[in-house]
Amino acid sequence: MTRAATRRFPIRYSIQRWSDGVWFYGSFFIILVVLIAGKLIAHQSILSFVPVLILDGGILLAFWLMRLLSYVEVNDAGLRIRYVTRRMDLPYAALSRVRRQPLEVAFQPAERRRFVNRFVRRLGRQPAAYIRLDRRQDNLLVQAERRLGPRLVAGADIVVPILDIDEFVSEMKGRLRGSGS
Numbered sequence: 001m002t003r004a005a006t007r008r009f010p011i012r013y014s015i016q017r018w019s020d021g022v023w024f025y026g027s028f029f030i031i032l033v034v035l036i037a038g039k040l041i042a043h044q045s046i047l048s049f050v051p052v053l054i055l056d057g058g059i060l061l062a063f064w065l066m067r068l069l070s071y072v073e074v075n076d077a078g079l080r081i082r083y084v085t086r087r088m089d090l091p092y093a094a095l096s097r098v099r100r101q102p103l104e105v106a107f108q109p110a111e112r113r114r115f116v117n118r119f120v121r122r123l124g125r126q127p128a129a130y131i132r133l134d135r136r137q138d139n140l141l142v143q144a145e146r147r148l149g150p151r152l153v154a155g156a157d158i159v160v161p162i163l164d165i166d167e168f169v170s171e172m173k174g175r176l177r178g179s180g181s
Contacts (some may be wrong), residue, residue, distance in 0.1 A: 001069070004125065005159075006073060006074070006077075007073070007074045007127075007171065008071045008072070008073045008074075009071060009072045009074070009095050009162040009165075009167075009168050010067070010070065010071050010162060010163050010180040011070040011071075011072065011083060011160055011161065011162055012123055012161040012163065013083075013119050013123070014066045014067045014070035014083075014084070015067055015070075015163070016068060016122060016173040017063055017067070017119065018063045018064060018067040021060070021063040022058070022060070022063065025056055025059050025060050025063070025066060025093060026060060027052070027090050028056050029056045029057060029060060031130070032049055032052060032053045032056060032137065033047055033053070036049050036050075036053065039060060044180040048164060052071055066084050069082060069083075069084050069085075069102065070082065070083050070084055071162075072129065072160055072162050072168065074168070074171055074172065074175070075120050077089075077091070078090050078092055078094075079091075079095065079131070080091070081131075081148060081158060081160065083148065083149070083152060084162075085146065086147055086149055086152075088102070088132075088143075088144060088147040088148055090133075091105055092175055092176060093134070094133060094134050094137055094140055095131060095132065095133065095172075095176060096132045096133065096134045096135075096168055096176075097132045098129060098130065098131050098168075098172040098173060098176065099129075099130045099132075099169065100126065100127045100128075100129065100165050100166065100169045101127065101128060101130050102125055102126065102127060102128065103120065103123050103124050103125075103126060103127070103159065104119070104120075104124035104125060104180075105160045106128070106130070106154040106157070106159040107120060107124070109155075112154060115151045116148060121153075123161050126161060127161070127165045128160060128161040128162070128165070129158075129159070129161075129162055129165055129168055129169065129172075130154075130157045130158075130159055131157060131158040131159075131162050131172075132156055132157050133156050133158065135156055135158070141153070141155075141156060144158060151177070161162075
């Protein structure tokens with residue numbers, strides 16, 4: 001049986017930021033383009049609109065890149081978690097289990113409530129992947145929190161809300177069973 005070499009699952013935090021931002025900044029971008037077109041037709045100066053248009057386009061581009069650079073990747077070598085500029089590669093031997101649970105469960109302890117922002121609140125009832133790290137490996141938990149940040153690491157779990165959670169969990173369970181034997 002041959003497995004797919006690489007499969008990416010987008011992280012929902014970045015998708016939520018993109019969908020929120022595209023409405024506001026995208027609408028603003030369209031309005032600016034219409035205003036610039038009107039000014040050009042009327043043979044008036046557009047100089048004051050250009051920096052704002054460039055800034056708005058840059059913000060849209062940043063949200064789009066953030067969406068592209070936030071994923072959990074399953075490949076033959078292991079699991080890669082990338083959240084914008086943060087990245088961690090984990091071999092399957094470093095993982096003990098994967099489960100599906102609502103995202104809000106990770107933020108119920110009092111010490112974790114400070115990490116709740118509007119994206120966590122909006123996605124709270126939706127399922128997330130809880131990837132349990134093997135506690136027997138030295139410094140793995142510390143390294144995970146340092147590389148991924150405290151919002152994604154809850155105790156011994158890496159918690160990421162991703163698309164196609166059921167497919168991810170079933171694929172990971174198959175891979176973890178395969179690496180354990």
